[in-house]
Amino acid sequence: MGLKFEIVKILLYSEMEKGNGEVSITFAIVSLTLMLFRVLYVIYWSGKPLRTEAPGALSTLIILGSGGHTAEMINLLLVLQKERFSPRFYIAAATDNMSLQKARTLENNLVDENGVKEVQTARFMQIYRSREVGQSYFTSVWTTLVAMAHALWLMTKIRPQVILCNGPGTCVPLCAIAFFFKVVGVRWSSVFYVESIARVRRLSLSGLLLYKLRIADQFFVQWPQLQRQYPRAHYVGCLM
Amino acid sequence: MGDTEDGIKLKKTVFVTVGTTCFDALVRAVDTREVKDELLKRGYTHLIIQMGRGSYTPTKSGGDDGSLAVDFFTFSSSIADHLRSASLVISHAVYDYIHFWDHGAGSGSIFETLRLGKPLIVVVNEDLMDNHQSELAEELAERKHLYCARPQTLNQTIAAMNLESLLPYPPGNAIPVAKLINRFLGFPDD
Numbered sequence: 219m220g221l222k223f224e225i226v227k228i229l230l231y232s233e234m235e236k237g238n239g240e241v242s243i244t245f246a247i248v249s250l251t252l253m254l255f256r257v258l259y260v261i262y263w264s265g266k267p268l269r270t271e272a273p274g275a276l277s278t279l280i281i282l283g284s285g286g287h288t289a290e291m292i293n294l295l296l297v298l299q300k301e302r303f304s305p306r307f308y309i310a311a312a313t314d315n316m317s318l319q320k321a322r323t324l325e326n327n328l329v330d331e332n333g334v335k336e337v338q339t340a341r342f343m344q345i346y347r348s349r350e351v352g353q354s355y356f357t358s359v360w361t362t363l364v365a366m367a368h369a370l371w372l373m374t375k376i377r378p379q380v381i382l383c384n385g386p387g388t389c390v391p392l393c394a395i396a397f398f399f400k401v402v403g404v405r406w407s408s409v410f411y412v413e414s415i416a417r418v419r420r421l422s423l424s425g426l427l428l429y430k431l432r433i434a435d436q437f438f439v440q441w442p443q444l445q446r447q448y449p450r451a452h453y454v455g456c457l458m
Numbered sequence: 459m460g461d462t463e464d465g466i467k468l469k470k471t472v473f474v475t476v477g478t479t480c481f482d483a484l485v486r487a488v489d490t491r492e493v494k495d496e497l498l499k500r501g502y503t504h505l506i507i508q509m510g511r512g513s514y515t516p517t518k519s520g521g522d523d524g525s526l527a528v529d530f531f532t533f534s535s536s537i538a539d540h541l542r543s544a545s546l547v548i549s550h551a552v553y554d555y556i557h558f559w560d561h562g563a564g565s566g567s568i569f570e571t572l573r574l575g576k577p578l579i580v581v582v583n584e585d586l587m588d589n590h591q592s593e594l595a596e597e598l599a600e601r602k603h604l605y606c607a608r609p610q611t612l613n614q615t616i617a618a619m620n621l622e623s624l625l626p627y628p629p630g631n632a633i634p635v636a637k638l639i640n641r642f643l644g645f646p647d648d
Contacts, residue, residue, distance in 0.1 A: 267642050276643065286567070294632040302645055380643065410639050415630075418593040436642055438635050441597065454634040458569045 253401075260400045265435045265450070268408065278303040279378035279407075281389040282310040282317035287414060290457045291384055292324055294412065300328060305339045307376050311388050312344040343372060345388060370395055377405040384412040385424040397433045412438040413451075415458045419443060470502045473544035475537065476510040477567075481550050483609040484581050485509050485530075488548065489516040492613040494526045500616065503527060506540060538570070546621075547571045548612070551582045551595040568598070572627035578604040579615055603627045 280295065282288045288310070300306075306325075310317040325340040348358065348365040369391040381396055383389035389411070399405045411434040413425045418441045421429060428434040429448055437451045445453035474488050485507060487493055497505065507516055507530035521527025534540070541547060549571060571578045580595040592606070599606035602625045607615040637647065 268644055271644065272646055273644050293630055294635055297632045297636045298639070299645075299648075302640070302643075380639075382639075408643060410635075410642075412635060416590060416594045418590075418597045420590065420593075436638060438638070452638055454638065456628075456630045457632050457635070458630040 256401055260397070261432050264397075264400070264409075264432055268406075275302060275304040276379040277305055277307070277376070278380040278382065279307045279309065279376055279392070280321070281381065281383040281392060282308060282314070282321060283383070283385050283388060284311060284314045284317055286416065286458075287384050287386065288314075288317040288320055290412065290415060291382065292320055293457045294382070294384075295324060300339075303380060305341065307378060308340065308342045309345050309372065309388070309392065310342075311347045313347065314344075318342050318344070345369060345372060345392075347388060348391070366391055373399065378407055379405070381407055381409045382412075383410070385414060385422050387424055390424050390427055393428055393433050397431075408435045409433060410436050410438070412454070412457065413440065413444065415440045415456055417441070417444065419447075421448065469504060470545040471504040471506060471543060472497055472502045472546045472548060473506050473508070473540045474548045475508040475540070476512060476550045477508075477552065478510055478533075479550050479552055479583070480511040480513075481581075481583050482512040482514040483583065483585065484548070484550060484612075485512050485514050485516055487581070487609040487612045489514075489528075490613070493616065494528075496613045496616040498526055502546065504529070506530070506544075508532070508534060508537065508540070541571055541574055541576060544576055546579070547576045548579045548581060551580045551591040551606075552586070568595070568604070569627075569630075572598075572603055573629065575626060577619075577621045577624060579607055579612070579619070580604055581607050581609055581612060584608060598627075601625070 280291065282291055308318060308321045321342060346365045346368045348362040373392060373395040381393060383393065393409050396407045396409055399407065411425065411428050413421055417425065421444065429437050438454045439445050439448065439451045440454060440456050442453050445451050476484055488505065488507060503521065503526065505526050505528045509530050509532055516528060516530050519525060519528040549568065568580060582592040582595060595606045598604050602623060605615050605619050
């Protein structure tokens with residue numbers, strides 16, 4: 219502690235000697251305050267409807283969570299008006315081929331229904347997971363960094379206006395980056411999270427994070443008990 | 459169902475499925491005298507067990523001497539067919555995320571069985587600690603869509619169940635979510 223204090227003192231004195239110490243401290247405080255206000259501003263406006271007039275088509279990122287999560291998401295996609303949510307970007311974990319296959323089938327059926335081969339409105343991508351089941355914690359430090367960099371790269375490319383997700387893990391880094399984009403003003407996106415039907419009494423970890431950190435603009439649950447526990451959530455009945 | 463006029467029993471199959479999980483406690487439970495007796499009393503004639511990755515092998519039986527005919531297999535691509543031809547389904551409780559589509563198109567899940575309108579007993583694996591699996595099964599049991607049991611209480615559940623009192627499970631509906639999303643984004647309701 220003492221040593222640290224000394225170092226800070228020395229650093230401060232050397233700054234002061236240059237005659238701009240106070241200026242840089244003031245600058246740091248001001249920029250920190252501004253950043254804090256920006257974060258609070260974003261949190262304040264998150265969860266509030268965007269506009270009053272009807273928007274055009276919105277670019278939409280759909281995060282497929284694997285298995286039952288993907289099945290629930292596809293049930294939602296079946297009833298969403300596709301022309302409003304376009305273009306659509308699908309992301310699934312690199313180890314999960316089944317989900318993208320299901321999404322491709324859904325998109326192909328759309329093309330068939332409309333008769334004409336539509337201009338490519340759907341894209342499919344895979345993302346590295348930060349940690350596979352059973353992976354050691356030591357190597358997962360490295361893989362987490364790779365996964366974060368990959369998520370950032372994908373999000374920079376897509377910059378979606380709408381994000382639809384329903385857990386598990388994969389959606390958290392992507393949604394965190396979306397929040398970061400809101401703070402720095404790259405893109406204002408609306409994040410929708412639907413908690414799984416299997417969660418009756420407690421939220422999943424992903425759900426809890428997105429709810430508590432107010433990253434999700436709208437948070438949906440499929441059982442009324444959960445809504446009572448998490449009052450900002452919307453109860454929507456069962457998707458399955 | 460029940461006996462036909464000439465006294466030959468109609469085929470009534472119980473299908474037991476553990477999905478891709480390992481659930482020896484359930485396979486062992488359905489292989490006990492108590493459970494088999496209760497099933498016979500209820501008029502079931504055949505027992506087919508999909509035992510997954512478990513290591514406990516049940517005893518096969520032809521069912522000629524008026525006992526329950528028992529057959530088993532580890533995995534199959536036609537779980538959906540077995541579900542369809544069953545009169546009663548006894549299933550594990552895990553809402554199987556990872557292996558959801560392993561059995562072809564069907565998930566072999568609780569919901570697939572409910573959608574087929576089959577009477578269902580979901581058995582909770584108590585060896586899986588810190589698992590939210592029983593939440594869903596218990597909630598659906600409370601709403602009378604299925605019965606929820608533990609391996610050691612399965613025979614009591616079979617003895618006490620009243621299949622007439624089960625309520626059909628209404629199909630899922632994503633329209634409420636879609637409506638809220640549209641409204642939030644400023645799209646008009648149609």
